[in-house]
Amino acid sequence: MQNQLSPAVFGELIRAFSLKGVYVRHFAVCGGNINDTYVLETALPDGKIRSYVVQRINRSVFASPEDVAENAYAVTAHIEEKLVSQGVTDLHRRVLHYYRKSDGTFFHTLPEGCFRALSYVYDSFGTDQPDPRLLRGTGQAFGRFQALLADFPTEKLHVTIPDFHNTPKRFADLAASARADVCGRLADVRGIYEKLLSMAGQVDLYDRLHAQGKLPVRVVHNDTKCSNVMFDATTLEPLAVIDLDTVMPGFAGHDFGDAVRFACNTLPEDADDGENARLDLDAFAQFAQGFLPEVGKFLTPTELETLPDGVLLLTLELAARFLKDDLDGDVYFKCHKTRHNRVRAICQTALAGDITRKMPEMRQIVQRICAEI
Ligand code: GN1
Numbered sequence: 001m002q003n004q005l006s007p008a009v010f011g012e013l014i015r016a017f018s019l020k021g022v023y024v025r026h027f028a029v030c031g032g033n034i035n036d037t038y039v040l041e042t043a044l045p046d047g048k049i050r051s052y053v054v055q056r057i058n059r060s061v062f063a064s065p066e067d068v069a070e071n072a073y074a075v076t077a078h079i080e081e082k083l084v085s086q087g088v089t090d091l092h093r094r095v096l097h098y099y100r101k102s103d104g105t106f107f108h109t110l111p112e113g114c115f116r117a118l119s120y121v122y123d124s125f126g127t128d129q130p131d132p133r134l135l136r137g138t139g140q141a142f143g144r145f146q147a148l149l150a151d152f153p154t155e156k157l158h159v160t161i162p163d164f165h166n167t168p169k170r171f172a173d174l175a176a177s178a179r180a181d182v183c184g185r186l187a188d189v190r191g192i193y194e195k196l197l198s199m200a201g202q203v204d205l206y207d208r209l210h211a212q213g214k215l216p217v218r219v220v221h222n223d224t225k226c227s228n229v230m231f232d233a234t235t236l237e238p239l240a241v242i243d244l245d246t247v248m249p250g251f252a253g254h255d256f257g258d259a260v261r262f263a264c265n266t267l268p269e270d271a272d273d274g275e276n277a278r279l280d281l282d283a284f285a286q287f288a289q290g291f292l293p294e295v296g297k298f299l300t301p302t303e304l305e306t307l308p309d310g311v312l313l314l315t316l317e318l319a320a321r322f323l324k325d326d327l328d329g330d331v332y333f334k335c336h337k338t339r340h341n342r343v344r345a346i347c348q349t350a351l352a353g354d355i356t357r358k359m360p361e362m363r364q365i366v367q368r369i370c371a372e373i
């Protein structure tokens, strides 16, 4: 549960970020595993209601919030410029805006935490639950995000969480937690742990290809859950990609893989019967039909060929991260049920097994769509 915040906190934020209007109400938006997110409503002098998004940043995950904000600002400014040159007019619905304080900084620290304010995408919705009607649009949104940033100089980005998608290191960290076994949980999760290790033989694939000069570094969103796309409430068209906290240099397949592992799983990420998790190939094809036409022109043949490998990599990586957090005693991800991280790890491990089996079909689907672009 998020701690309750008083209206006075939001009043202080309205002042600090020079937001328009006076406080009316706020409510929490559930879903994130790291930060706390709220919608804040204010009333303008003419009585109209204005909405903002306010977030309390998890300082133990993001050591330098200003670096996170600088990345997000640089990326959104670049996207905005591109959209303007493409003749897009409803910019406020297509790209997030981060508010600054009068001293130019993006964060306001109060006894209750470290806060930032950003724009609200009107007449839109996001969803935690993958929706078949939105799969292609989710692919389009994340593909377009990469396309809009294809010429952004990656060296300008801060590495806000080092080794974020360093899958081999995630496995090394898991092994260290298993050795330490601080909560005495290893005996209980040994089966999952061993199954996971048995699938981890190729987790350095992207790093090897990069070292051979075959995989370029790109701007990567790094958290491409379908809940991070806002859709038009009427047309269901994808509007803006949100949650830019983890935008960093990385590989294109990270974004493709993370999106598929979340949106094309037959079960939610933390389903109680996670051992039944499977990859839905129809869903995969729909997502790919949205994503590939957006990126097909500029990703290299090696990047395109290895997109399905990213699905396995990211699923294994998340399984390793959840299992590590279970072994560590739930210190990283927010937990809402008993042994929540164990539940999540079981689901991702079963999904990784099914992805391994379905790799040939995934490759065929990607090849077929690429041939049609
Ligand atoms: C975290 O909080 P949220 O949902 O934006 C995590 C992602 C994981 C995701 C799994 C900074 O993202 O890496 O994929 O949970 N973010 C961070 O649900 O660790």
Ligand code: MG
Binding pocket: 223, 243, 245, 246
């Ligand atoms: Mg996130």
